[in-house]
Amino acid sequence: MDKVTKYRQIICNFLTQQGKIMPLGETIESETIFDEKLALLRRSRWDRYLLIHLGWNGQKRIYSVLLHLEIKDDRVWIQENNTDISVSEILLEKGVNREDIILGLKPAFVRQYTGFGVA
């Protein structure tokens, strides 16, 4: 299995698993959104993976992107994390190379000091 196929599986499994943890409230849904098609059309490897909670808490609208990961140029970008989980630690544990993890949530000039990848 090539590296990107493995990364793709790791991310899909992780988000699917996280998506099974039900949000508070029966009227809030957990949605995984995996866009792998655009990558094929563009003939580049740019996949996007999101986990979103949306619905209603009484009359209050709930909409929150919990996690947003991407595979871009064979590397895994963490673009959004509204959980208490360290996604980079989980990716490392599951077998993503440290230099292939890009902390998109940190400004570009900081990334060289994080021990993780630099774009």
Added chain:
Amino acid sequence: MDKVTKYRQIICNFLTQQGKIMPLGETIESETIFDEKLALLRRSRWDRYLLIHLGWNGQKRIYSVLLHLEIKDDRVWIQENNTDISVSEILLEKGVNREDIILGLKPAFVRQYTGFGVA
């Protein structure tokens, strides 16, 4: 062309067009995310379409879901709209039936009074 194929094209064209309007600042990217694969796996028609702006304004992280539409049970759901565009008006103009548009941003009990679809 069947109804859902038409709706899919309308939504993809609309978000792609909106995605070409560049966000303020060169370091902010506009991303369209189309998930149509999950629908096939689930053998149901549940497609998700998002437009996201993400990047940096200096050292400030920018992350915003501008638009989130879905096709669920042959109907078009508007799940998020952080623009000044009336998405329902545009969908109507492009040929989506009024009763097939669900204003997901309104509480369910209000939808019967909107003139649009009820889930």
